Amino acid sequence: AQSVSQHNHHxxxxxxxxxxxxxxxxxxxxxxxxWYVQYPGQHLQLLLKxxxxxxxxxxxKGFEAEFIKSKFSFNLRxxxxxxxxxxxxxxxxxxxxxxxxTFGSGTRLQVQx
Amino acid sequence: xxxxxxxxxxxxxxxxxxxTLECSQTMGHDKMYWYQQDPGMELHLIHYxxxxxxxxxxxxxxxxxxxxxxxxxxxxxxxxxxxSHTSQYLCASxxxxxxxxxxxxxxxxxxx
Numbered sequence: 001a002q003s004v005s006q007h008n009h010h011x012x013x014x015x016x017x018x019x020x021x022x023x024x025x026x027x028x029x030x031x032x033x034x035w036y037v038q039y040p041g042q043h044l045q046l047l048l049k050x051x052x053x054x055x056x057x058x059x060x061k062g063f064e065a066e067f068i069k070s071k072f073s074f075n076l077r078x079x080x081x082x083x084x085x086x087x088x089x090x091x092x093x094x095x096x097x098x099x100x101x102t103f104g105s106g107t108r109l110q111v112q113x
Numbered sequence: 114x115x116x117x118x119x120x121x122x123x124x125x126x127x128x129x130x131x132x133t134l135e136c137s138q139t140m141g142h143d144k145m146y147w148y149q150q151d152p153g154m155e156l157h158l159i160h161y162x163x164x165x166x167x168x169x170x171x172x173x174x175x176x177x178x179x180x181x182x183x184x185x186x187x188x189x190x191x192x193x194x195x196x197s198h199t200s201q202y203l204c205a206s207x208x209x210x211x212x213x214x215x216x217x218x219x220x221x222x223x224x225x
Contacts, residue, residue, distance in 0.1 A: 004155070034213065043117075044203065044216040051211055090156070094212070100146050100171065101214060103156040 002027045004093050006104035013081055014112050021076040021107050023091030033074040034092040034101065035065055044090070050074065061085070083113045115140045117217035119204050125223045126194055134189045134220045136204030145187040146205040146214065149173060156203060162187055194224045 003026045013019060025031065035047040048059025055067040065076045074091060088108050092101040117138045126132060138145065143164045148156040148171075158171030162181040176198070177191050187206075191198055204217040 009153075032211070036216075043218050046213060046215070049211070049213055099161045099169070100148075100158045101156075103148075105155040106153070108153075 002093060002095055002098065002102040004091055004102050004104040006089075006091055006107050008107045009105070010108045010110070012110045012112065015083055016080050017111075019076070019078040019081045019085070019109070021089055021091075021109070023074045023076065023104060024072050025074070025091075025093040025102075026072065027093065027095040028072070030096050032094040033065070033067060034094075035059065035063070035074075035076050036090045036092060036103075037087050038090070038106075039087045047076070047089070081109075081111050083111045085109060086111045117204060117206055117215055119202075119217035119220050121220060122218060123221050123223075125225065127225050128193075128195055130194050130224075132191050132194055132222070134202055134204075134222070136187045136189070136217055137185050138187075138204075138206040138215075138217075139185060140206050140208065140215060141184075142206035142208035142215075143184065144207045144212065145181065146207070147171070147177075147179060147187070147189050148203040148205065149175065150201045150203060150219075152201075160189065194222075196224045198222060199224050 005024045007022045033050040037047045038044045058064045090106045091104040120135045145162045147160040150156045157173035159175040160179040162168045203219045205214045207214040
């Protein structure tokens with residue numbers, strides 16, 4: 001069965017620091033990859049997605065992620081975080097034949113002003 | 114505006130009560146989903162629907178049931194709530210070429 005690992009459960013950064021959140025998945029075939037963000041008290045929102053093509057994808061609010069097939073990874077990055085980036089971030093994977101997404105356990109990001 | 118709606122947002126009830134969590138979408142999507150999420154944990158799929166009159170159980174076993182009589186409506190029912198059902202329930206829908214999922218705000222259920 002597909003599994004998704006997010007190794008950082010809680011990350012605390014100061015404003016302007018760089019961010020990288022790890023995501024690894026287990027399925028070896030064709031996958032669609034997603035990062036979702038949940039701001040306090042808000043819906044889960046799509047941050048960015050990868051389906052095919054350029055493995056470096058850019059999302060909203062200055063986030064980007066790189067798909068490295070050989071490492072089964074899809075790490076999320078942002079060069080300079082802001083206090084408003086404080087949220088929970090979920091990596092998700094959909095492989096062929098599955099009906100829905102498989103989610104990681106999430107990373108809680110706390111940005112201190 | 115296209116969106117996904119869930120009601121109630123918060124629900125505290127006693128053991129043994131029957132409850133229905135509502136989910137509606139104006140996205141025009143065929144596929145709809147229910148996920149369960151415990152605090153600090155990943156989301157687990159508990160129900161899935163391809164379209165009207167089509168529902169399937171998800172990866173996580175759940176005592177809840179769902180129905181899909183209308184495209185835009187996908188309610189979840191618990192016939193007899195128990196404390197073990199305390200969790201957050203998220204509804205989602207997807208459509209289009211890439212089937213990316215859009216989520217509702219969730220219902221936080223507490224069973225005493």
